[in-house]
Each structure stands twice: as C-alpha cells, then as structure tokens.
Amino acid sequence: MFEYRVNSNPLLATWRRVAAIVVKEIRQLARDRMTFGMIVMIPLVQLLLFGYAINTDVRHIPAGLVDLSQSSYSRELIAITEASQTVDFVRVYASAQEAEQAIIRGDVKAVLYLPADLGQRLSVHPAFNRDSGHSNSQTLQPVGQWLVDGGDTVIAASIRSLRQLPLDTLAGRALKDNVPTFEVVQFFNPEQRSVVNIVPGLLAIILTMTMIMFTSAAIVREREQGNMEFLIATPVKPMELMIGKIVPYVLVGLIQVGIILGIGHLLFSVPVRGGLLTLLVAALLFIFASLTLGLVISTIAKTQLQAMQMTVFILMPSILLSGFMFPYEAMPQPAQIISEALPATHFMRMVRGIVLRDALLWNLQRDALWLAAFTLGGLAFAALRFKKRLD
Structure with missing residues (x-):
C-alpha cells in the first residue's frame, strides 16, 4: 500500500522523469568533448583575449614625417611628439604630396609636416618671442600641420590632442587656446562622421x-x-x-x-x-x-x-x-x-x-x-x- 502511494504521486513521478533526462544530457555532454571544450574555452579565451586587447586609449600610431626645416627646433618638436607615445614616426617623406600618397596607401595613419620656415614662424610666436609685436588678435601662421586619415575618428581624435602638446612642452607652459599651434587636416572625412x-x-x-x-x-x-x-x-x-x-x-x-x-x-x-x-x-x-x-x-x-x-x-x-x-x-x-x-x-x-x-x-x-x-x-x-x- 505504501509503494502504491509513492508511485501514484504525480509530482514525484515528474521529478524522476526530469532527473533521468538531466542525467542523460549531462552524460551525453561529457562524452561530447568538443562541445564541452567550447563551454570552457569560449568564455575563458575570449575573456583573456579581449580583456588585454580592447583598448580605446590609442598609442603608437604609425605616422610619417616631412621635416623641411631640419633645424634644432624641428628635432626637438619631433622628440617631444614621440615622447608622448601617441605616434611612432615610421616613415620619412620628402614632400607633402608624397606623404598624402602614403596615407592613401595606408602605410601611415598621419603625417607631421614641418615647413622650411619653422624657425621664422616660431620666432614671431608670442610664446617664444615676447617682443615680437604680435597680439593674439593678429593672424599668425600655424607652426606646422598634421595630415590625418580622418576615416578612423578615434585615431583622428588622438592626433588632434597633439596640436598643442609639443609647443606647450617647448615653451615650458600651457599656451592659450587662441594661439595658433599645429593645423590638423583630415582627409576623407573632414566632417568627422x-x-x-x-x-x-x-x-x-x-x-x-x-x-x-x-x-x-x-x-x-x-x-x-x-x-x-x-x-x-x-x-x-x-x-x-x-x-x-x-x-x-x-x-x-x-x-x-x-x-x-x-x-x-x-x-x-x-x-x-x-x-x-x-x-x-x-x-x-x-x-x-x-x-x-x-x-x-x-x-x-x-x-x-x-x-x-x-x-x-x-x-x-x-x-x-x-x-x-x-x-x-x-x-x-x-x-x-x-x-x-x-x-x-x-x-x-x-x-x-x-x-x-x-x-x-x-x-x-x-x-x-x-x-x-x-x-x-x-x-x-x-x-x-x-x-x-x-x-
């Protein structure tokens, strides 16, 4: 009579059937080594991989250099820029046209252009010559240019952060925003979309x-x-x-x-x-x-x-x-x-x-x-x- 009551309990019978299916699925999963490996490897590998690889702080952008000045000023600006670790100058070009073609090919993401009259532009810059007679309201030429592949907006934003940094370091103080520094020319996506x-x-x-x-x-x-x-x-x-x-x-x-x-x-x-x-x-x-x-x-x-x-x-x-x-x-x-x-x-x-x-x-x-x-x-x-x- 006791056995009849146990077997006639619908909840217990349902639990036994579900438990049997669960045991069967676990055993089948354990025998399927590839699926079991995926269960472990997918979260493990991707967590480690993406945890180390995903980084929105861009560093060591491959960049080119056009240095027409070849002066102590240009060498110091180049050294200061590389010290920021935002860019690495991997190529040197003879002209801006050659640098633009390199950006089109994808050899570099940006190019720093330093004009031949860099020393003259710095000499009239109020940060480096207080007696230059120029005021902030007067039009001053940019010290140089950054030519950037604007297709990647993240990289373009990182390059824009370098517009003033080298001159700040060279001048020994933070320059005002209305003082011309480096002009940033964005190819292919000037609207930054x-x-x-x-x-x-x-x-x-x-x-x-x-x-x-x-x-x-x-x-x-x-x-x-x-x-x-x-x-x-x-x-x-x-x-x-x-x-x-x-x-x-x-x-x-x-x-x-x-x-x-x-x-x-x-x-x-x-x-x-x-x-x-x-x-x-x-x-x-x-x-x-x-x-x-x-x-x-x-x-x-x-x-x-x-x-x-x-x-x-x-x-x-x-x-x-x-x-x-x-x-x-x-x-x-x-x-x-x-x-x-x-x-x-x-x-x-x-x-x-x-x-x-x-x-x-x-x-x-x-x-x-x-x-x-x-x-x-x-x-x-x-x-x-x-x-x-x-x-």
Whole structure:
C-alpha cells in the first residue's frame, strides 16, 4: 500500500522523469568533448583575449614625417611628439604630396609636416618671442600641420590632442587656446562622421557572419540528413565538392555587398570613392576566404551545434580584433598577431581603403595576396580532411 502511494504521486513521478533526462544530457555532454571544450574555452579565451586587447586609449600610431626645416627646433618638436607615445614616426617623406600618397596607401595613419620656415614662424610666436609685436588678435601662421586619415575618428581624435602638446612642452607652459599651434587636416572625412568609418567595416562583419554560417554546417548537414551515401556513390572528388559547396553562396555575398554599400550611401551619405571593379575583386577575395573558413569548420565539427559554436568562436574575435570597433594600433602585439590571422582584418583594411581613400588594389596587394593564399590553403585543408565514406 505504501509503494502504491509513492508511485501514484504525480509530482514525484515528474521529478524522476526530469532527473533521468538531466542525467542523460549531462552524460551525453561529457562524452561530447568538443562541445564541452567550447563551454570552457569560449568564455575563458575570449575573456583573456579581449580583456588585454580592447583598448580605446590609442598609442603608437604609425605616422610619417616631412621635416623641411631640419633645424634644432624641428628635432626637438619631433622628440617631444614621440615622447608622448601617441605616434611612432615610421616613415620619412620628402614632400607633402608624397606623404598624402602614403596615407592613401595606408602605410601611415598621419603625417607631421614641418615647413622650411619653422624657425621664422616660431620666432614671431608670442610664446617664444615676447617682443615680437604680435597680439593674439593678429593672424599668425600655424607652426606646422598634421595630415590625418580622418576615416578612423578615434585615431583622428588622438592626433588632434597633439596640436598643442609639443609647443606647450617647448615653451615650458600651457599656451592659450587662441594661439595658433599645429593645423590638423583630415582627409576623407573632414566632417568627422563616425558612420563613414562604420559602414565599410560593417560590411566585413556581416559578410564574416553570413558566409561562415552558410558553409560551416555544409558537410555536417549532409551527414546528419543521410545524404553522404549519395556523395559517396558519385564520382565527385573532395576538391570538387568543396568548390561546389561555396560557389552558390558567392552571389549571396555580392548581393549583400550591394545592399550594405547602397543603403549606406543613400541613407548615411557614405561616399564610395574607389572603383567598383577594385571593390568587386576585394569583395570576391574575402567572400571566398570566409566561405572556405566555414568549410574548414564543417569538416572539423561533428554536429551542426558544434559548427555553430565554432562559428561564434570565430565571429567574436572578428568583431573586436579586426579594427571594426577598436583601432588596430591600440591593441598589444599578441592581439595584433591574432588579428592578422583573421580574414576580416585584411578585408577591413581593403574595403576602407577602397571606399574611403580610393586606394588601388596594387596599394592593398599584401592583404589581397593573404586572402587568396588563405582561400587556396583552406580549400586544400578541407579537401584533405573530408573523407568520402561514412564515419
């Protein structure tokens, strides 16, 4: 009679059934080593990585230098500017025109231009010559110029903070705001609109998400749906299968490129300064690289859930380490090395260079060659891992 009462208790019976399912799921999760590893590795790795890598305080911006003065004043101003650690002068140019071309190519983010008459401009500056006879109301020439890639508003803001710092240090006191110091000339985005930088970067992130997601479950889905037998029975070779899996999605990627840049231009007035053919080639290189990365994931994952988890594991670094949200120059060296392994980082530089600076493909050849090599290597790796047999 006692046993009958226990078994007839609906709450206890429900608890036992739920407990049995919980035990079963825990055991299954423990046997699925990849999923269990993702549970631990995704929060651990990304917390450590982003905790060290995310930094809005930009330092060591690669900058160029045009020093036409070659005087003790110019050498002291250069030393003071570098001591701030905001910029590192990595290139020296002979003229402002040569420096502008370097900014277009993306070799440097800013250039400090010191004119030949720097000493004369300082001699009439009220901070350095009290007997110059000039008042603050009189028009004085800027001491020099900063030529800046205004596409990245964070970097441009950091450069603007250097307008007065070197002269403050050289004069030994803080100068008044109405005293001319260094003029800042912002190329490509004089209005300092953040959307000009965000829309091209958003193109790289959206393509990363969709392209990898489309193909990351391609091989896994064939296995789970029982279609692998049909593939085994066909004369299709592994490399042919890999290429056939990614080609249909290329058109999807190009449609997304047109939608994002078209709406960005119509609604947000984001200019597209580069040639459409150059942009098409860059987009195709990145689309193929992202689809190939998805195929590599598909050959490693055993279930579609694992493929989705690995996609997220790639997507988060692509958003935070590619230069989309935080300047690449602000990251520590280890984070920059990791970001260089991501296709999104290379396309981010390419699409911003083409859309904002009218850069040619030749100017971006290093990133273009990297994406092409990544695609070929990824296809070969995916084909080697794929086995035309049932596991």
